[in-house]
Amino acid sequence: MGNGSIFVVGLGPGSKEYRTIRAQQALEEADVIVGYNTYLKIIRDVTEGKEVIGAKMKEELFRARITIEKALEGKKVALVSSGDPQVYGMASLLLDMMAKHGYDIPVEIIPGVTAALAVSSKLGSPLSLDYASISLSDLLIPRDEILNRVRKAAEGDFVIVLYNPISKPLLEASMDIIREIRKNPTPVGIVDHAFREDEKVIITDTEEWKKFENVIGMVTTIVAGNSKTYVTGNKMITPRGYERKYSY
Incomplete structure (x- = not known):
């Protein structure tokens, strides 16, 4: 049987309204849908009549292999990731595995709204200037390497988006570095379950963020502003620099 094809689909933050049209089309076209069980629950509207293969956490290799x-059996397969499949998702693992084994199968990467963009839209506009995204999962990357990236991003005065803040000691160490380098209290946004049920949106700062540590979990994303980020009302704003050149 001839080769089929693969869609690597970014589902966005969760709700159907925030999937792209192309993502929806690919899910509907697919014969087989593969994904983490939690992600499969949020796309039940497109799984009827299809072969659905679920997996648990830490079974990424299985998902890519299957x-x-x-x-190779000739089927159209959709491999799904939340957010965007290139941002801590399944795209790189799948492509890396195919390259190492010499598989020649058509693959389409379908982008999705990643967590940084989703949570920032809830906070206001904190990503209006340069920003860095850093995953705080040390399952694959050593702790010291992660903390070095946090330090360099803070020294560069980037807005910093922290994904996967599941290790409390690593999160606290990262926030200590940001607080130390920023010197003055800097706005911090904490968004849990963005665009899903039980969504929580909190704006605090580098001095007070620990008061909300009990909210932070696996589906939380944290945005630490740069030295220019400020809060007005319930919005975090990072100016792009127009105020340096123009009067408005």
């Missing part, structure tokens, strides 16, 4: 196997 996607390739099903495509």
